[in-house]
Amino acid sequence: MSKRSRSGRSDAPEASRRNFLKGATIAGAAALTTPVAANTAISGFPEPRPKAAPPGPRLAAADSMPPLADPVSQTSSGGDFMVDVFKTLDIDYLAMNCASSFRGLHEAVINHGGNAKPEILTCPHEEIAVHMGQGYAKMAGKPLAMICHGVVGLQHATMAMYNAWCDRVPVIVMGGNIIEANKRAPGAEWPHSAIDPAALTRDFVKWDDQPVSLQHFAESTVRAYKIATTPPMAPVMLSLDAELQENPIENRDALRIPKLVKATPPQGDDAALGELAKMLVTADNPVIICDRMARTPAGMPRLVELAETLQCAVIDNYGRMNFPSRHPLNQSFRRSILGQADVILALEVNDLWGTLSDFHDRIVRSAQPRYKKDAKIVTLGTRGLYLKANYQDFGRYQEVDLDIAGDAEASLPSLTEQVKRLVDESRKAAFDARGKKLAAAKLATVEQAKSDATIAWDASPITTARLCAELYSQIKDEDWSLAGTSIRLTWPHRLWNFDKPHRWNGASGGGGVGYTLPASLGAALANRDKGRLTVAIGGDGDFMFVPGTLWTAAHHKIPLLYIVHNNRAYHQEYMYLQAMAARHRRGITTTDIGTTLKDPFIDYATIAKGFGVYGEGPISDPGELAPALKRAIAMVKSGQPALLDVVMDQR
Amino acid sequence: MTRQFWRVLGIAFIATGFATSMVVARADDEPAGDPVNGKRVYLADGCFECHGRAGQGGQFNYQTPALAKTALPVESFVAFLREAPNDMPSFSASVLTDKDAADIHAFLQTLPGPRPVKDIRQLDP
Numbered sequence: 001m002s003k004r005s006r007s008g009r010s011d012a013p014e015a016s017r018r019n020f021l022k023g024a025t026i027a028g029a030a031a032l033t034t035p036v037a038a039n040t041a042i043s044g045f046p047e048p049r050p051k052a053a054p055p056g057p058r059l060a061a062a063d064s065m066p067p068l069a070d071p072v073s074q075t076s077s078g079g080d081f082m083v084d085v086f087k088t089l090d091i092d093y094l095a096m097n098c099a100s101s102f103r104g105l106h107e108a109v110i111n112h113g114g115n116a117k118p119e120i121l122t123c124p125h126e127e128i129a130v131h132m133g134q135g136y137a138k139m140a141g142k143p144l145a146m147i148c149h150g151v152v153g154l155q156h157a158t159m160a161m162y163n164a165w166c167d168r169v170p171v172i173v174m175g176g177n178i179i180e181a182n183k184r185a186p187g188a189e190w191p192h193s194a195i196d197p198a199a200l201t202r203d204f205v206k207w208d209d210q211p212v213s214l215q216h217f218a219e220s221t222v223r224a225y226k227i228a229t230t231p232p233m234a235p236v237m238l239s240l241d242a243e244l245q246e247n248p249i250e251n252r253d254a255l256r257i258p259k260l261v262k263a264t265p266p267q268g269d270d271a272a273l274g275e276l277a278k279m280l281v282t283a284d285n286p287v288i289i290c291d292r293m294a295r296t297p298a299g300m301p302r303l304v305e306l307a308e309t310l311q312c313a314v315i316d317n318y319g320r321m322n323f324p325s326r327h328p329l330n331q332s333f334r335r336s337i338l339g340q341a342d343v344i345l346a347l348e349v350n351d352l353w354g355t356l357s358d359f360h361d362r363i364v365r366s367a368q369p370r371y372k373k374d375a376k377i378v379t380l381g382t383r384g385l386y387l388k389a390n391y392q393d394f395g396r397y398q399e400v401d402l403d404i405a406g407d408a409e410a411s412l413p414s415l416t417e418q419v420k421r422l423v424d425e426s427r428k429a430a431f432d433a434r435g436k437k438l439a440a441a442k443l444a445t446v447e448q449a450k451s452d453a454t455i456a457w458d459a460s461p462i463t464t465a466r467l468c469a470e471l472y473s474q475i476k477d478e479d480w481s482l483a484g485t486s487i488r489l490t491w492p493h494r495l496w497n498f499d500k501p502h503r504w505n506g507a508s509g510g511g512g513v514g515y516t517l518p519a520s521l522g523a524a525l526a527n528r529d530k531g532r533l534t535v536a537i538g539g540d541g542d543f544m545f546v547p548g549t550l551w552t553a554a555h556h557k558i559p560l561l562y563i564v565h566n567n568r569a570y571h572q573e574y575m576y577l578q579a580m581a582a583r584h585r586r587g588i589t590t591t592d593i594g595t596t597l598k599d600p601f602i603d604y605a606t607i608a609k610g611f612g613v614y615g616e617g618p619i620s621d622p623g624e625l626a627p628a629l630k631r632a633i634a635m636v637k638s639g640q641p642a643l644l645d646v647v648m649d650q651r
Numbered sequence: 652m653t654r655q656f657w658r659v660l661g662i663a664f665i666a667t668g669f670a671t672s673m674v675v676a677r678a679d680d681e682p683a684g685d686p687v688n689g690k691r692v693y694l695a696d697g698c699f700e701c702h703g704r705a706g707q708g709g710q711f712n713y714q715t716p717a718l719a720k721t722a723l724p725v726e727s728f729v730a731f732l733r734e735a736p737n738d739m740p741s742f743s744a745s746v747l748t749d750k751d752a753a754d755i756h757a758f759l760q761t762l763p764g765p766r767p768v769k770d771i772r773q774l775d776p
Contacts, residue, residue: 361712361738450774454766455717456705463707466773473773488710495774571700575711578697582740588747589695649703651710 074248078214079108081249082240085218087117088257089225091145091172093136093525094118095129099149101176101192104245106147118145121525122555124548126153128518130160130235131546133171135483135522138320138505141296143170143228144522150175150197150239158201159512164235165204166350166393167319167509168292170228171235172221173201177210179241198237203390206234214244214255222258230263231295231407232382265295268380268406270414276345276378276402277418281427283343283376285434286312287331291349292319293381293408297501300324302412303347309419311435313337318493319350319506325498326446328439333449333494338370347408348381351395363583378402380411393510449494461649462622465491467563470625471535472496474633478533481505483523484516486539486565487572488651502532514545517562521553524560524641533636535561540597540604541570547607553641554612561636564604564645566618569596571650604645617645683725684750689758692751696742706762712738720764725756 082105086094094109096102109120121144123129129146137143148157154175164171178184178193198208207227211217217240224236249255280286288307294300303323307314313331315338316323323330331337338344338356346352356377357367371377377400385405387394404411423431453465468491482492483505498504505523508515520536527534543564553560574595581588592598601618608615614635616628625646632642693699698718701711706719721728729752735741742752768774 358737360736447768450768451765452708452717453774454768454771455719455764456703456707456762457766457771459703459705459707461704463703463705464709465707469771469773488712490710490714572711574697575700578700579738579740582742582746585743585745588697588742591697649705649707649709650700651715 076249076252077104077108077112077245078217078243078247078249079105079245080112081214081252081255082217082221082245083108083113083118085221085257086145087113089222089260091118091143092140093121093144095121095123095132095144095146097123097126097129097148097153099147099153099176100188101149101178101242102147102174102240102245103176104242105176105240108245121552123518123552125546126156127160127514128546128549128552130157130164130171130173131515131518132522132525132549132552134160134164134167134169134509134515135505135519135524136526137169137171137522138167139481139483139502139523140526143172143225145172145174147174147176147240149192150177151192151194154197154200154237158204159514160518161201161235161237162204162391163508163510163512163515165206165391165510167506168231168233169235169509170233172224172228172238173205173235174238174240176242176245177239178243179210179212180243183243197239201235201237203388204235205237206232206386208237208239210239210241211244212241214249217244218255218257222260225260226262231265231410232386233295234386265407265410266382266385266405267414268404268411272402272404273380273411273415274418276380276404277415277422279343279376279378279402280310280312280345280419281422283312284430285337285340286310286343286345287315287338287341288312288345288347289315289317289349289352289355290319290322290347290408291317291355292506293322293347294320294501295407295409299409299412300501302409302416306412306416306419308435309416309423309431311431311438313341313438315355316493317349317355318504319348321498321501321504321506322347325493325496326442328442329435330442331438331445333445333490334441335370339372341371341375343376343378344371346377346379346381346400348383349379350383350393352377352379352400353396353398356398361579376401378404380404380406380408380415382407446494449491453491453495456649458622459649460620460622461567461647462620462625464489464565464648464651465495466622467537467565467625467646467648468492468495470629471537471563474626474629475533475535478637479531480533480535481523481527482536483520483527483534483560484536484538486516486537486542486651489537489565490651492537502527502530513542516542517546518549518552520562521549521558521560521641524553524558525556528558533561533633534559535563535636537563537565539571540564540566540568540602543604544597544602548611550608550611550613550641550643557639558641559636559639560641561632562641562643564617564643566602566604566645566647567650568598568601568647569650571595575650604643608643608645614640614642615645616643618647619644620647684753684755684757686754686758686761688751689754689756690761692747693755693758696747696751698755701739706759717764718759719762721756721759723756725753728756729753 126148133144133146148154175197177197178189209220211220228236307329314323314329316332356370359367379400456463481502516538524534577591577595581591605615605617619628632644635642701715702718703709708717709715732742732752
């Protein structure tokens with residue numbers, strides 16, 4: 001039995017808009033059939049052009065006025081009820097590119113909902129809308145919703161949905177659809193409809209549904225929100241029937257919006273956490289690795305408390321703002337310490353095998369563990385609680401000694417408490433000595449980074465180190481937030497003091513290009529109401545996938561300083577191609593073909609201006625950088641987005 | 652020089668690490684090659700892609716070392732290029748001659764190395 005037949009919904013109202021148009025079309029076609037048929041003969045001689053027949057009574061009636069039984073207005077719509085559901089969920093924004101398959105809901109958001117909770121974010125591409133949602137959710141701590149054509153819009157959205165899936169970020173994705181075939185108009189509505197639109201995305205959403213009644217919609221939307229925001233978090237997908245959005249509500253009083261009660265994040269088993277506490281306290285060199293650990297602003301201080309209790313090293317994979325960058329125990333740029341670790345605790349680490357292995361991308365690929373054979377490895381996280389088979393973002397299987405299923409942030413207080421109970425004076429003295437050594441090493445690492453940053457300080461193209469140093473020197477006294485960087489740009493984390501939960505927003509997740517600009521804008525949107533200064537440094541290749549994001553920034557007045565890391569190349573691929581040519585002993589001077597963005601160079605500042613955004617550049621002279629940054633930051637502080645095009649060396 | 656010799660030199664270089672090699676060259680390590688041609692080859696052959704146009708280093712799948720003022724002797728430098736470790740591509744003599752490799756080494760010696768941090772306000776707030 002199909003969803004359609006299960007719905008029990010009749011074809012009423014009989015004289016609906018689509019039926020009225022269909023009737024008119026049939027009547028018109030019938031009136032024209034006979035004379036047109038006479039003109040189909042193939043002849044070498046000109047034939048007299050037949051005159052159109054006078055309109056018959058049916059066509060005349062259809063042209064003049066609709067049947068009396070055909071209503072022309074309605075006092076409610078399913079879309080109104082859908083908006084009421086969104087309001088109960090406190091969804092602030094609906095990102096979208098307008099499309100007829102959700103025109104009913106679109107109109108209801110504006111005129112029933114007053115374009116508030118949710119407020120529409122006009123995006124020139126569906127990938128932009130979802131990536132904005134990804135960046136927003138990580139900064140705001142709650143999801144926004146996006147809606148698109150369920151077929152042709154969803155296909156645009158998929159790349160961003162996959163990034164959000166890999167990044168474990170909730171986004172409420174919806175797509176318009178026309179479920180019943182007899183309700184579809186000829187033309188675009190057929191290729192824009194599907195039996196199961198969500199099938200396209202089922203490998204990288206946590207849950208999906210296609211409600212066939214308004215009550216079904218209410219329950220599925222509340223369920224979708226709950227599922228998306230329960231760790232491990234992920235996007236969800238709802239297909240919304242156009243008739244359901246557009247038609248009158250038959251009995252509003254019979255509809256009920258369920259209450260949302262969010263699930264408490266799963267906490268690790270107390271006994272297992274106790275075993276882990278013993279391992280950590282008795283270890284000589286425990287190391288904590290964290291990745292997508294901090295879900296909320298509480299995450300970072302909880303990890304700091306555990307690390308300071310143990311005075312142990314912390315290595316941050318930067319999936320979230322997990323640990324202060326200048327903290328004496330932050331050893332993220334001293335990964336060789338893994339070789340001395342006797343206990344390794346991985347908190348919400350996405351690719352643990354990759355983190356613990358030295359992998360060599362050579363003709364014969366090989367890898368060696370970075371840890372001692374007798375080191376004990378413990379995982380604490382939700383990564384393994386929800387996996388799918390097709391896409392391989394779960395990484396290679398890593399053997400461990402203790403695997404605690406549970407949300408790390410939720411489990412840390414219990415773990416830290418158990419650790420504290422086990423620490424006696426002798427262990428505390430050992431911890432203090434360990435902490436002092438780590439602090440000294442950290443200091444040396446920071447000083448080394450500063451020294452490294454001086455190399456080629458006055459070079460043109462400008463070094464990434466100089467850009468990052470110049471930018472930080474101008475924002476460090478503001479309440480800044482770095483919402484994204486180009487691939488593997490490590491200078492901010494080497495040089496800047498990331499000391500608050502909103503200082504950093506993680507990365508794309510799936511490595512799908514086109515993330516940094518829209519996700520940074522989403523984060524900037526979340527930061528706007530907090531008065532924070534949002535900055536981002538994005539690659540030029542990444543920018544070129546989604547330049548229209550700038551228009552959304554201008555239209556919605558979202559303050560964001562976006563610096564284009566203009567190395568005029570898809571640089572990671574440039575380096576890979578160079579390695580291939582060298583391996584094959586040929587053509588090492590021609591690897592710029594297909595990997596570079598030159599002939600002509602792209603003028604990003606002019607593009608920005610075209611979208612209504614303040615733009616400066618290209619800036620190649622390092623001496624011009626500081627004044628340009630000052631002007632752009634002033635623009636952002638006034639509430640506007642700004643773009644600087646800085647011609648830089650690779651990383 | 653035998654292949655084994657180069658291998659030993661290469662391994663020795665790996666052991667010391669590129670990062671620690673970035674110190675001021677000794678007086679007896681004066682460049683013997685042609686730095687002008689070295690710069691041309693360094694840019695044409697793509698060395699800059701990973702190590703920066705000014706030899707400042709960068710990032711590939713890991714941190715790529717700074718080469719400005721490398722302390723590595725030219726023979727070791729050439730040997731390293733022929734059989735590079737990890738993800739660093741190896742450059743055979745058929746695409747990079749010993750002469751061009753030595754010239755690159757000479758060019759690297761002309762690049763300014765690190766400066767005192769205290770001289771740069773943005774790094775020493």
